[in-house]
Amino acid sequence: MAQTFESLKKYPETSEEMVQKAIQQAAEIVKGNLGDFTESFQSPNTENGFYWPTENVEWTTGFWTGVVWLAYELTKDEAFRKTGEIHVESFLNRIEKKIDVNYHDMGFLYSLSCVAAYKLCGSEKGKKAAIMAADHLLTRYREKGEFIQAWGNVGDPKDYRLIIDCLLNLPLLYWATEVTGNSEYADKACRHIHTAMQCVLREDHSTYHTYYIDPDTGKPSYGVTHQGNRNGSAWARGQAWGVYGVALSYRYQQKPEYIQMFRDVTDYFIEHLPEDLIPYWDFDFDTGSTEPRDSSSSAIVICGIYEMLPHLEKEEAEKYRMAADKMLCALIEKCAVKDKKESNGLLLHGTYARSSEENTCKNRGVDECNTWGDYFYLEALRRRQGKWNPYW
Numbered sequence: 001m002a003q004t005f006e007s008l009k010k011y012p013e014t015s016e017e018m019v020q021k022a023i024q025q026a027a028e029i030v031k032g033n034l035g036d037f038t039e040s041f042q043s044p045n046t047e048n049g050f051y052w053p054t055e056n057v058e059w060t061t062g063f064w065t066g067v068v069w070l071a072y073e074l075t076k077d078e079a080f081r082k083t084g085e086i087h088v089e090s091f092l093n094r095i096e097k098k099i100d101v102n103y104h105d106m107g108f109l110y111s112l113s114c115v116a117a118y119k120l121c122g123s124e125k126g127k128k129a130a131i132m133a134a135d136h137l138l139t140r141y142r143e144k145g146e147f148i149q150a151w152g153n154v155g156d157p158k159d160y161r162l163i164i165d166c167l168l169n170l171p172l173l174y175w176a177t178e179v180t181g182n183s184e185y186a187d188k189a190c191r192h193i194h195t196a197m198q199c200v201l202r203e204d205h206s207t208y209h210t211y212y213i214d215p216d217t218g219k220p221s222y223g224v225t226h227q228g229n230r231n232g233s234a235w236a237r238g239q240a241w242g243v244y245g246v247a248l249s250y251r252y253q254q255k256p257e258y259i260q261m262f263r264d265v266t267d268y269f270i271e272h273l274p275e276d277l278i279p280y281w282d283f284d285f286d287t288g289s290t291e292p293r294d295s296s297s298s299a300i301v302i303c304g305i306y307e308m309l310p311h312l313e314k315e316e317a318e319k320y321r322m323a324a325d326k327m328l329c330a331l332i333e334k335c336a337v338k339d340k341k342e343s344n345g346l347l348l349h350g351t352y353a354r355s356s357e358e359n360t361c362k363n364r365g366v367d368e369c370n371t372w373g374d375y376f377y378l379e380a381l382r383r384r385q386g387k388w389n390p391y392w
């Protein structure tokens with residue numbers, strides 16, 4: 001265990017000025033990117049510090065659109081809104097034509113692009129696309145086991161599993177219930193989080209990345225990793241998806257048991273932070289390791305903590321606020337891009353995937369920016385500024 005809430009007290013905190021400067025630097029980079037990434041999207045990660053243009057494919061394009069909407073909120077610059085609206089057209093086309101959507105990541109894609117457009121600008125196209133995406137996500141719900149199947153063809157026994165990342169896709173379903181009045185979306189989201197947390201949360205409060213369900217009985221079978229170092233280790237980003245995912249479900253459902261889950265997964269994350277507060281990509285590694293970091297996991301956890309603060313008693317809220325603030329300060333000081341010649345991203349030192357003996361990944365986006373790291377970093381800065389109505 002590398003840290004405690006007590007040991008965090010020695011680290012510097014953010015100031016209003018530091019946060020304003022960080023927002024300004026980020027907004028400038030985002031503005032500079034609009035030329036390359038309005039008719040196109042950003043690649044999931046940078047290579048040698050730079051994103052390149054892609055089609056609207058993969059699970060990651062919503063993050064760039066989310067960054068654009070955040071920049072619009074922060075600056076009121078109409079150029080961001082125009083880009084956001086062009087992206088909404090693209091996302092509507094994508095879900096209508098079912099382009100590269102045979103997986104669970106509909107919330108990552110549609111909450112940050114289309115729900116955001118609906119909430120910020122009343123976009124009816126955004127609302128339509130997001131409800132279609134929620135309907136599509138429901139088709140992955142499996143009655144046998146009561147969970148949303150992450151990948152592969154639905155029902156296929158070899159892909160009959162859930163993953164912790166999916167908790168971030170549930171707000172799309174809760175939102176769909178709110179706007180349509182159809183409780184099926186939220187009911188299935190609640191069933192999924194119940195199954196998922198029973199499976200992935202270990203006794204020491206670390207988490208499995210993925211968990212297989214027996215397709216015949218619906219009973220949990222066994223956990224394996226996909227992107228972590230070992231089946232039994234805690235992949236930093238998986239743990240982070242747990243933190244924010246539980247907090248977001250609490251926001252919609254207010255189930256008291258989610259508060260304890262939040263404490264469990266968040267404390268594990270915080271206690272395993274290394275000396276400089278920038279997490280390694282897996283908690284098998286600690287201070288002094290030469291393994292790469294995953295700054296994005298820290299940004300995700302900060303947002304999860306901010307989301308949960310209003311629901312905690314004063315003393316406990318202060319403890320978590322302090323932790324989030326120290327982590328944000330470390331990101332600003334050690335990972336934020338400060339010169340656009342260095343990178344066209346916002347947050348350095350992320351890791352998309354790192355190969356290991358027990359996982360099935362190839363190295364991808366190692367020690368680079370990634371679009372979700374950028375998004376959650378900017379969301380964290382926005383949340384640090386004051387009350388925010390989430391796109392989630």
Ligand code: GLY
Nearest residue numbers: 059165227237352
């Ligand atoms: N949801 C996939 C990832 O976090 O890499």
